[in-house]
Amino acid sequence: GQQVMQIPQYQHVQEGEDFTTYCNSSTTLSNIQWYKQRPGGHPVFLIQLVKSGEVKKQKRLTFQFGEAKKNSSLHITATQTTDVGTYFCAIRTGANNLFFGTGTRLTVIP
């Protein structure tokens, strides 16, 4: 089935440093979504990217969709302790299926 590779699996950063997580697919994607799951919480939708080369920003978060629509990234500028959690990309296959990447667990050291 459809698979998406997400790297890195873990990332520890000092507060104020930047952070980036990447998702890569072997096939062209129609769109890609990003979610954040706080420790002990549930995944919460962040954004959906649809267009080739699309870049969207949410405050300190920047989301990119590759030109070939096979990869995507999430970049956080100047991390804060509130950014702690696991970030998942998710791809849709078929009408209603949403498959999640393995996630990147971010730890921010104060």
Add this chain to the structure above:
Amino acid sequence: ETGVTQTPRHLVMGMTNKKSLKCEQHLGHNAMYWYKQSAKKPLELMFVYSLEERVENNSVPSRFSPECPNSSHLFLHLHTLQPEDSALYLCASSQGDTGDIDTGELFFGEGSRLTVL
């Protein structure tokens, strides 16, 4: 509050027990999902229902039996589970597909933490 409510939040059961997980969504969505989240396989899609019909079953063992009586409710019936089935079971809903239009975001419940002894 996400509009998706799961009960119970915690469940401990023996391998011979029969129990059910319940999910209810108040968002008027047409699609509902069950995901399993464990340390080994984060967010593993189990079942998808669209307009109360099951549209996806990702090779889930028959000891897990879903039920969707209407578009607002989703159950996961559990019987003769194994210790490796211990995990967080997350329910989610989305607007649902209409023809070829991609659906939007998933709204997750808080999850049911299952421990099988």
